[in-house]
Amino acid sequence: MPSVKDLRDRIRSLKNTQQITKAMKQVAAAKIRRAEIAQKQSRPYADALGEMLLDLMRAVTSVDHPFMKEGASGAPSGVILMTADKGLAGAFNSNVIRAGELYRADHKNAQFYTVGIKARNAVRRLGMPDHPTWVLNAPSKLEVAREVARCVTEDFVTGKIGNITLISSKFVSMLSQRPEVRKLVPIIRSEIVGTDASETPKGAVEFAPSPEFVLSQLLPKYLEFTIYSAMLETDAAFFAAQLLAMNNATDNATKLIDELTIKMNNARQAAITKELLEIVGAAEALS
Amino acid sequence: MxxxxxxxxxxxxxxxxxxxxxxxxxxxxxxxxxxxxxxxxxxxxxxxxxxxxxxxxxxxxxxxxxxxxxxxxxxxxxxxxxxxxxxxTFEEIDVTKTREELDAATERQKTAADSAAAAREQVVIDLANAKLRLTGH
Missing domain, CATH: 2.60.15.10 (F0F1 ATP synthase delta/epsilon subunit, N-terminal)
Incomplete structure (x- = not known):
């Protein structure tokens, strides 16, 4: 049976840990609000961009843009694996990484690009020490998204990879985040326009200089922005996961402290009883 | 109307x-x-x-x-x-800093490895020029 002193030390250390988890929980709660605001601010852009893309796709019947064509045949898949930079968020990062590993099992030789330190470390462990990588928590996420988009676009156009797939976290709710695998390129026209053939081009839209040209400018932007918004979503989802994880950790610490306190009280009482018995015993022996 | x-x-x-x-x-x-x-x-x-x-x-x-x-x-x-x-906006533009950006991008463009890199610098140059034009420089 542990001594009273041992138990008291353990309780003290648990209380310290609890204070840390409590602080992290509050920080995550504050940061999630900021991440959500950033996400909300990017939505008007997303809506407008989507609308323009739809207009263009309807106007254009055949497009001579590399993004609209199948990639080089036989080329490996290109995968952008996106996690947070830090841990302490439950299974948040490992869920995404597992999705990446599963994808790799199906697509041999997949070329990885990683965003986020946790993803980088995981892919390095998989035996790709020098794949292109970026951190998630950069001063300008937009810059990073641009860099990533440029890098994957170059590899796609030169035929190093046959498609571009994004594996990142989807923010389902505060309590649930799950990994999501999305194919970004090639862009399938029917997926955007929809198979609904009755929807004829609305109004004759005038394009300057030509729909093909505008589309060729818009598609790279679309890729760039999709990566950017995935980064924002990963950020928000990470803090939600961390909030939950830290909340659980604080609760668990409370439970443990309660248990140990009872144990400590028992041990203290046992020691007192033992001492009393010894005194009584000794007094009886003397009389 | x-x-x-x-x-x-x-x-x-x-x-x-x-x-x-x-x-x-x-x-x-x-x-x-x-x-x-x-x-x-x-x-x-x-x-x-x-x-x-x-x-x-x-x-x-x-x-x-x-x-x-x-x-x-x-x-x-x-x-x-x-x-x-x-x-x-006008207030958000720092003229000296924009000039520096412009000069740096022009330098980089001169030594650019390929046309794609040169085109990327051109984007920076154009934006810097637009900023300077707005501030009347």
Missing amino acids: ATTMPFKLITPTKVVFDGVAELVIAVTTEGEEGILPSHAPFLAALKPGVLRANVVTEGKTERLELATAAGFLQALPDRVTALVDSAF
Whole structure:
């Protein structure tokens, strides 16, 4: 049976840990609000961009843009694996990484690009020490998204990879985040326009200089922005996961402290009883 | 006929302007384009340049001028939307810093490895030039 002193030390250390988890929980709660605001601010852009893309796709019947064509045949898949930079968020990062590993099992030789330190470390462990990588928590996420988009676009156009797939976290709710695998390129026209053939081009839209040209400018932007918004979503989802994880950790610490306190009280009482018995015993022996 | 139209200027990080305008002038890849209310549906790619608009706030017409990066302009009969990578007002532009950026980009462009890298620097140069033009330099 542990001594009273041992138990008291353990309780003290648990209380310290609890204070840390409590602080992290509050920080995550504050940061999630900021991440959500950033996400909300990017939505008007997303809506407008989507609308323009739809207009263009309807106007254009055949497009001579590399993004609209199948990639080089036989080329490996290109995968952008996106996690947070830090841990302490439950299974948040490992869920995404597992999705990446599963994808790799199906697509041999997949070329990885990683965003986020946790993803980088995981892919390095998989035996790709020098794949292109970026951190998630950069001063300008937009810059990073641009860099990533440029890098994957170059590899796609030169035929190093046959498609571009994004594996990142989807923010389902505060309590649930799950990994999501999305194919970004090639862009399938029917997926955007929809198979609904009755929807004829609305109004004759005038394009300057030509729909093909505008589309060729818009598609790279679309890729760039999709990566950017995935980064924002990963950020928000990470803090939600961390909030939950830290909340659980604080609760668990409370439970443990309660248990140990009872144990400590028992041990203290046992020691007192033992001492009393010894005194009584000794007094009886003397009389 | 309506004399004003809803106008929005949006960057990936925020909505820079959301209100009504009488006229919007932007620099497309084909040259300057002015949009009045009830314009035919129109979609164009924008070059880095100075975007001007006559906007109406509280009954008064004001001139809105911004240096914008590349983007897109969509005009529909009932509204106009400009999507740009970034937009700067007069107050947000630091002339000395912009000059430095311009010089650095010009230098990098001279030593650029390929045409793609040179084109990337050109984007920086164009935006810096637009910023300087807006501030009257």
